[in-house]
Amino acid sequence: MHWLKSSFILTALWGLPAAAAEVDVRLSTREAVVGVPIVLQLSIHNAEDYQPPTLPDIDGCEIRSAGPPARRSQVSIINGRRSESSSDTLSYLITPRREGSFEIPSFHIQADGESLATDTLRFVATKSDSGDRLIVEITGDKEQVYVGQPLNLSLKIWLKPFRDRQRRLTLSEGDMWQMISSHSQWGSFADRIRELADGRRRPGGQEVLRTDSEGQERSYYLYEVDSTVYPTHAGSIDADEVQIVVDYPTALGPSRSPLGGLFEDDFFGSPFNNRLTITASQPIVGEARIGSTEVLPVPRDGRPDDYRGAVGQYEIVTQANPTTVDAGEPVTLNIGIAGTGPMELVQAPPLHELTDLTDDFRVADESLAGFVKQDTKLFSTTIRPRREGITAIPPIRFSYFDPDAEQFKTIYSEPISITVNPAESLAMDSIVGSSRFEQTENDATPIRGSELLPDFTNVDNPDAVLTSQVAASRQSSWWLLVVLPTLVWLAALVVKHRRALRHCLPRLRSARATCLASLQHADDGPAIVAALRQYIADRSGKPCPTNATAVGALRTLGMYPLAGEVESMMHRLDRDAGGAALLDNSSDHDEQVAQAIALVDQIESACAARGRVRLNTAKRSATDGTSKTVAQRSAGMLSAFILALTASSATAAGPVSLSPQQQRTVLAEAAQAYAEATAAGSNDSAEAQAGFEAAAAKYQLLVDSGVRNSLLYRNLANAYAQSGQRGRAIAYYERAKRLAPDDPVLSTNLQWANARVSSAPVPSSExxxxxxxxxxxxxxxxxxxxxxxxxxxxxxxxxxxxxxxxxxxxxxxxxxxxxxxxxxxxxxxxxxxxxxxxxxxxxxxxxxxAPPPAWNAVLVADTVTVHAGDGQAFASVQTFRDAQGQRVRVIGERGKWRQIQTPNQQPGWVEASNVLLVGPGGRVGEWESGRVGEGESGRVGEWERGRVGEWGSGGVGEWGSEE
Incomplete structure (x- = not known):
């Protein structure tokens, strides 16, 4: 009983509920010094889970974390009672940057699902009396600058050396530099200080004389740090961000450290030997005094419309690539601006506002983002010639303000000569419509002979375009047209010669029917016996040439009573007079036939019963012996089927999710963009090109959403063809033919697109x-x-x-x-x-x-580099120019690379974005599968991947140049 009581008390004590979470906050001091941080400690007690708070901003103070939280746990047992407590302490450094009174408002902490509020705290900050020990000044090399004009500033720090009169020791300029606190603010000089620290260097100090506040010359250490700034607003130079804090020594003493004391910092280093160290110090703060430099605003009078804030002296150069294009095709325009101003702030010229450029070229209405390389900022954009016959890209102007001349200046780049040919597909403004045979003299692209013109009319009926189709099989059902009429003729032959066939093919009847027919035609006893022997042979599967073998066959089947009756009847019929005479009495003949038929029926019933018994026995044995195995196999097959479905659904690339209404909306937008581009084709090739690309992007979105339809593929291919992306056009014409092989428009358009591929022979599927x-x-x-x-x-x-x-x-x-x-x-x-x-x-x-085609993909880039491996680091095998639209065979995939077999049978790896699979599923290996799968989600705009300098450079391995 005593043990039970003790156990109950111990259990009750150990089961006491944990104390509720608490929070408290405290400051290391309530009186701070400007520039010297104080510590704010936030303690969270008995909380298993909490969220670190976000401290409120305090005007005039900087707040930063002092390190990770400190965890403390304590277990105590007093008079047999066990208690636990834990606390997490978060420390923050609060650095006041000005004099005054500051308040830390109450804030909330989430701990164990509760919101705990802290108390409000107040502290004051005062400036330390630096006297003449620390003087900070900032001077500029100019008395007057404009906003954005570079200004060279110099930060000068005068620090009075500390002298220990008892030991007659004066700290060196290196020792005194070490006294500058890490809590100092360097403002615009921070980058230079960080650069010196990274190089394990410091500003060099020199001892100079300076007059103090009492008019006496004193010795100071002078440290200078230089920086270049670009004023952002008019007025005076802002020096509020510069605040130097020095832990000025007040006493020296013996060092307790064998390494020389307290200064092992990588940046400041230890200035002392192993004998002395600082034993007392006083923080002093030096506020920077700025010189008389005045910042003037950029004038507004005479400011050009294209001015974008550049101040200084600049130059501009431009480069275009390629310089020979068709109307509407993209031209990469590179712009380089070099100058003396802050290049990070230089903006590109507003190209869309330059009328001399926009009159002949389509320019994107957007600001360009560039990158700085040394003293030059580079911009790149794409422009499109609106029509044929344009001979030059006009000069690009750039305006800036020259602070030395105090006036705005505008500079121009050199014009760039280009050649703009007629648009390949847009030159024939009558091309959109019904296909027809014609030849005109006004077409920019000559039509050879009676070439069948393509039909670029798109079908935009949602019910016809947005209904997915299954790929047509290579083996069609046309052969039924030959087989079915042939079967009708054979049936006519059977009907006409049915009597002859019935006698020629008696074995088509059952054994019983054959026996009954023989018995009905039997004229004597031996004929009846012969019919019975044949029937027994058919049922037993054994030859019965004699009566004895027939009776034995019945006994082998277990029909002993029937075997005796059959034997008696056969013996009785054989006693006839040699079996040669006819039965004299017709009634006896009929009776003998009836008895034989009765025996046949009994044998038939016995055989049927014996077959059911054998079948049931076999079923029972199979069920008894293998029922468990069959169940296990069935369960295993079901599990494997479910796993296969799960795996296939998990690994399949999910298409873009669009509802039916969204698909109709996207189709309508694509149709509108296509119609607008078609209308603009005769007047503005660039606008038409952009419109066709926008339409292609919309149609492509429908393909990516999972719609597999020949009309949708044809619409997409038409948009690609009209926008000059013949590789993608060919790929989607081929995909459409897989779904609708008999569409004459697809055949004509594909033939037209193939004719515009480079000189290499185009393989066909036939x-x-x-x-x-x-x-x-x-x-x-x-x-x-x-x-x-x-x-x-x-x-x-x-x-x-x-x-x-x-x-x-x-x-x-x-x-x-x-x-x-x-x-x-x-x-x-x-x-x-x-x-x-x-x-x-x-x-x-x-x-x-016909055999399957030897290709299953189309190249969709103008320049394709074939590598020896699946990466840019591998050696280049070949580089093909004007490769768009060429057929290759993809034989492998690995990440973002695909292995292809080139026209000269040399395998290599290319980026997946440069090749588009033509198979119905858009995946390697599905070319011959006939399945509808996920399409290749090619994107409009990949033609812009070419880099400057690669155009027209020529190279080994051009298409059609190798045997």
Whole structure:
């Protein structure tokens, strides 16, 4: 009982609830010195979880953390009672920068889900009496400057040396520099002080004479720090951010440290030997006194409209790349501005406001961000010529204020000569419309012969464009047009010759039906016996040439009673007079046949019962022996199926999520942008180019949202083609053909786009075997397939299928009519449909059995560098110029790189953004899968990745230059 009581008391004591969280705040002192920090300690007691507070701002003070929180825990047991306490202390340094009274307002701390408020604290700050010991001045090299004009400032610190009269010791200028506190504020000189500290250096001091406040010359150490500033506002130079704090020594004493005392700082170092150190000091603060330099505002009279605040002397240069383009194509314009002012603050010229530039070029209405390199700031932008025939980029002007001349100046860059050719697709202003054969003399791009012009009319019906489709299979169902009429003719043959077939194919009937038919036609006893023996042989699966073998077969099946009856009947029938005479009595004949039929029915029932028993036994044994295994396998298969679905959903790249209404809105915006660009094409190629790119971006967004539709792909390809991105146009025309192979508009537009690819041969999906053929037969077959593809494209696959259907129905219909009705000279009428059917079937068969193309991707960049590995660090294998639209085969992927096989069969790696997969899924390996997958989310604007200096530089490995 005593043990239970003690246990209960101990449990009660240990189960006492923890103390509630508390917070208190305190200051190290209530009277501070300007420039010298005081410590604010915030203690949080008995809190398991808390959020560090954000201290309020205090005007005239700087607040910063003094380090990580300090954790303290304590456990005490008094008179058998156990108590725990913990506290976290957060320390902050508060540095007053001016005299006055300051208040730290109450703030809240979240601890254990509660909001705890602190008390309000007050303290005062006074200036230390530095006397003549510390003097700080800032002087400029000019008496008058303009806002933004560079001004060289010099920070001068006069510090009186400390003298220990008892030891007759004077601290050196290095010792006194060490006394400058790390709590000093350096203002615009901070970068220079940090630079010296990083180099383990300090400003050099020299001993000079200076008159003090009493008019007597005293010895001082003078330290000078130089800096260049750019005033940001008119008036006087702001020196409030400079405040020098010195821990001025008041006494020296023996050092207790074997290393020489208290000064081991990397920046200030230890100025003392192992014998003496500072034992007492007094903080003194030096407020900087500024010179008489006056800052004047930049005048407003005569200020140019394009002035953007530059002050100083400047020069401007420009560079364009490329210098030969088609109307509407981008030109990279680089602008370099060099000068004496603060280059970080220099802004680019407002190009969109320069009418002499915007009249001929489309310029983005945006400010340019540049980067500073030494004394030059570089800007880069893209401009587009609006029409053909432009011969130069006009000079770019830049205005600035020259403070020496006290006037505004405007400088100009040199004009840049360029050549602007007619837009490749926009030159034919009648190109948007129905496809047709024509040749005009006014077209800027000549049409060879009777070339079929493309149809760039987009379809914007949401119901037609936003409905996903499944890729068309390589093996179509046209062969049913041949098979079904043939089956009808065969059925007619069967109907006409059904009697002959019934006798020629008796085995098509069951064993019982065959036996009953034989019994009905039996004329004597031996015929009945023969019918029974044949029936028993069919049911037992064993030959029964004699009565004894037939009876034995029944006994083998376990039908002993029936075997006896069959044996008796056979013996009775064999006693007939040699079995050669007919039965004299028809009633006896019928009775014998009826008995035989009854035996057949009994054998049939016994066989059926025996089969059910055997089947049930097998099922029971299988269930008893493998039910657990089957259940386990089923569960395993189900789990594997679920895991596969989960993995596929987890690894599949999620498309852009758009609701049906959002898709309709995006489609409408794309259609509007496309229509506006089409309308602007004849007057302003640059505006049209930008409009087509905007439309392509909208259509691309729909593709990225998961819509797989041939009309959407065609719309996107048209927008890419009109904006000059022929590589992407070809890729999406090819994707559209995978979904709608019989669309004549796609074939025409793709042929037009292929004709504008560089001089390298363009492989097609029908003739890819010709280049790699190793024998005469293979080359001949490849040529036949190529010719077949040309014929099929010229006629139209749909027309060929219609002709095949009519020919097949006519030919087999004529044969069917001749079979069912009276004969007539069928070949007189059937030769023509037979020939037409054979020709159409051959065209379709060659097309559907063509090998898959040897390429599965299209290059979409003008310049493509092939590397030996998947990274820029690997050696360059080849560099192809004017590569956009060329076909390659992607054979591997790794991160943001894809391995391709180039036209000369040399593998290499290119950036994934430079190649676009043409397969239905946009992934490697899905070219032949026929699945609808995630499309390649190419983005408009990737043509701008080319760098300055690479245009027109030539190089080894141009397309078509290697055998």
């Amino acid at each position: 003739n890819v075997g010709a280049d790699n053929a190793s024998s005469v037969m293979e080359r001949l077959l490849a040529s036949v397939r190529a010719g077949n593809a040309n014929v099929l494209q010229a006629i139209g696959r749909t027309r060929v299928i219609v002709v095949l259907a009519i020919a097949s129905i006519m030919f087999w219909g004529l044969l069917t009519m001749r079979t069912l009705w009276r004969p007539f000279p069928v070949w007189r009428w059937a030769v023509l449909p037979l020939v037409a059917g054979l020709l159409c079937g051959g065209l379709l068969l060659l097309s559907d059995t």
